[in-house]
Amino acid sequence: MSSQRILLIDDEEDMRRSSAQALELFGLEVTTFSMAEPVLELVGYGFDGVVVSDIRMPGMDGMTLLQRIRDVDAEIPVILVTGHADVQLAVSAMRAGVYDFLEKPFTAQHLAGIIRRAMDRRSLVMENRRLRAVAGKRDDIETRLPGRTQVMVDLRYRLRAIGATDADTLIIGDTGVGKEVVARALHDVSARANRPLIAINCAALPENLIESELFGHEAGAFPGALRPRYGKFEHARGGTILLDEIGSMPFDLQAKFLRVLQERVITRLGSNEVVPLDVRFIATSKADLEAEVAAGRFRADLFYRLNVATLHVPALANRLADIPILFLQLVREAAARYMRDDIDVSPDLLAEIAARPWPGNVRELRNAADRLVLGLDPLPDESPQATVRQRLADKVAAYERGILASAISAHGGNLRPVYEQLGISRKTLYEKMQKYGLERKPDVTLDDFDA
Numbered sequence: 520m521s522s523q524r525i526l527l528i529d530d531e532e533d534m535r536r537s538s539a540q541a542l543e544l545f546g547l548e549v550t551t552f553s554m555a556e557p558v559l560e561l562v563g564y565g566f567d568g569v570v571v572s573d574i575r576m577p578g579m580d581g582m583t584l585l586q587r588i589r590d591v592d593a594e595i596p597v598i599l600v601t602g603h604a605d606v607q608l609a610v611s612a613m614r615a616g617v618y619d620f621l622e623k624p625f626t627a628q629h630l631a632g633i634i635r636r637a638m639d640r641r642s643l644v645m646e647n648r649r650l651r652a653v654a655g656k657r658d659d660i661e662t663r664l665p666g667r668t669q670v671m672v673d674l675r676y677r678l679r680a681i682g683a684t685d686a687d688t689l690i691i692g693d694t695g696v697g698k699e700v701v702a703r704a705l706h707d708v709s710a711r712a713n714r715p716l717i718a719i720n721c722a723a724l725p726e727n728l729i730e731s732e733l734f735g736h737e738a739g740a741f742p743g744a745l746r747p748r749y750g751k752f753e754h755a756r757g758g759t760i761l762l763d764e765i766g767s768m769p770f771d772l773q774a775k776f777l778r779v780l781q782e783r784v785i786t787r788l789g790s791n792e793v794v795p796l797d798v799r800f801i802a803t804s805k806a807d808l809e810a811e812v813a814a815g816r817f818r819a820d821l822f823y824r825l826n827v828a829t830l831h832v833p834a835l836a837n838r839l840a841d842i843p844i845l846f847l848q849l850v851r852e853a854a855a856r857y858m859r860d861d862i863d864v865s866p867d868l869l870a871e872i873a874a875r876p877w878p879g880n881v882r883e884l885r886n887a888a889d890r891l892v893l894g895l896d897p898l899p900d901e902s903p904q905a906t907v908r909q910r911l912a913d914k915v916a917a918y919e920r921g922i923l924a925s926a927i928s929a930h931g932g933n934l935r936p937v938y939e940q941l942g943i944s945r946k947t948l949y950e951k952m953q954k955y956g957l958e959r960k961p962d963v964t965l966d967d968f969d970a
Contacts, residue, residue, distance in 0.1 A: 524568035524713065525634060526561060528552045528584070529600070530576045534623075538571075541627030547634060555579040563703060564592050564659045565712025567645055569618075569637045571630070574601040574608065582612065589616050590856060594644045596637035600625075614858060663704055664697070665848050666841035667958075670833040674701075681828045682708035687780065687800040689765075689808075689825045692832030695882030698803040699763065701832055705801055706759040714758030717751050722767035729772060731788055740789025752785050755798050765802040765825070766811050773818045780824050800825075835877045835884065840957055842873045843925045845881070849888035859892050866925055871898060873921025920955040923948075927957060 525542065527549050529535040539549040552558055555572060556579055562570065570588060574581035581599045588595050596618035601608060612620050618640075619633050648659055660675050681688055682705045690698045699718070706716045724732055731741070735750030752760060762768070768776065779785055780800060784793045802825055811817035835842060847864060854861055868891075875898065877883050891897040926937045938948040952958070 525549045526558050526570045528555050528572040545631040555584040559587055560715045562588055562591055562595055563707045565707040569596045569634050571598045574599050585615055585617055596641055660704055665845055666838055668838040668841050670838055685799055686828040688828045690803045690830045693834045694805050695880035696832040696834055697881045698832055702761045702801045711758050715755050716759045717755035718761040719751055720763045722764045734785050735787040737787055737789035757797055759799045762802040766804045766806040773821050777821045835880050840924050843869050843928050846872050849885050853888045853892040857892055869925045870922045873924050874918040
């Protein structure tokens with residue numbers, strides 16, 4: 520139990536301090552926060568603990584925090600606390616998946632009892648996940664990165680292998696393929712899972728404050744620096760730093776970052792003191808960094824230092840057979856996120872989904888799933904330019920392939936009902952499966968994604 524953590528959020532300092540002290544008397548390890556936002560950097564699939572939050576707070580409130588945590592992992596226990604007798608609020612919280620709901624005032628013994636039960640439940644969830652992974656069942660990585668095509672099987676294998684190490688990692692992939700999902704999975708399977716994951720968008724850093732944001736500063740380091748401040752690198756100590764779109768990092772800053780990578784130390788602005796840095800770096804890029812090196816926009820030494828462990832996330836165009844299964848999963852996730860009932864996806868719609876080009880990759884496919892759950896048209900008309908670009912033969916082939924993939928998936932890999940349903944011979948089905956690169960997967964059924 521000692522390795523588990525309790526994250527306690529309350530904007531009232533006296534309440535926060537007294538609750539933490541009381542819980543520590545019961546032998547519980549508590550980390551306190553005055554606002555909800557920093558907590559999202561600490562929770563993930565590897566988080567082995569409980570979140571206790573006040574509901575009514577400035578900024579992100581407890582209900583929003585609950586939903587954000589459930590988006591990350593729906594099985595993290597969240598206990599919400601309110602000082603207002605509000606039956607409707609309690610009902611909403613329960614429907615949203617809260618573990619328990621407390622009204623102030625409450626005794627520390629009562630709260631400690633709820634927390635211990637929640638921690639026991641989280642322990643069972645984590646142990647069950649480990650056992651399922653050992654037994655070869657669908658685990659968290661396969662849930663987060665679904666797909667039975669070989670490129671996805673290879674990606675998950677490499678992710679597990681690299682994630683178990685502390686190696687800095689470069690993740691390459693087109694826009695929308697899920698590079699950040701891969702990065703968070705890497706963090707969550709590592710020994711750093713219970714420490715912060717700090718994401719830094721290299722393309723959005725303010726140029727005049729970029730070094731202060733990353734390295735921190737001492738008081739008086741520049742006009743307006745009234746007090747010392749930790750930078751993002753230092754804030755992530757013990758955890759992981761995600762550098763999103765590292766190709767956008769200014770060239771002059773790349774040399775300083777290379778030193779951080781090599782020596783694992785930083786120096787705050789206005790200071791000569793060297794600060795040790797215990798972090799793992801994960802960088803993502805949609806740009807071809809080798810081409811950027813050749814063009815003189817990215818340092819070759821930094822590229823080769825990052826390129827030791829590399830993960831390539833495939834575009835949907837390279838894993839077409841996964842589209843029906845992936846869409847069904849995204850629909851279920853959207854239904855849970857918007858608190859809607861499960862939606863049945865018709866075979867015709869699934870076939871059309873499989874036949875469409877998805878240049879925006881998983882991000883675009885997720886938007887279609889969201890629209891379906893919200894009662895909107897999931898497939899708005901394509902632009903005339905896109906229609907002209909796609910030849911009729913390509914559209915017919917994509918449509919036929921989508922129908923076959925959906926039928927094979929719907930019948931769990933049993934081919935007889937597939938060719939009977941489609942009114943073709945067994946030989947014709949086999950020939951078309953070979954033509955479109957479809958595989959018979961007896962273990963791939965729609966039911967796999969209802970568990």
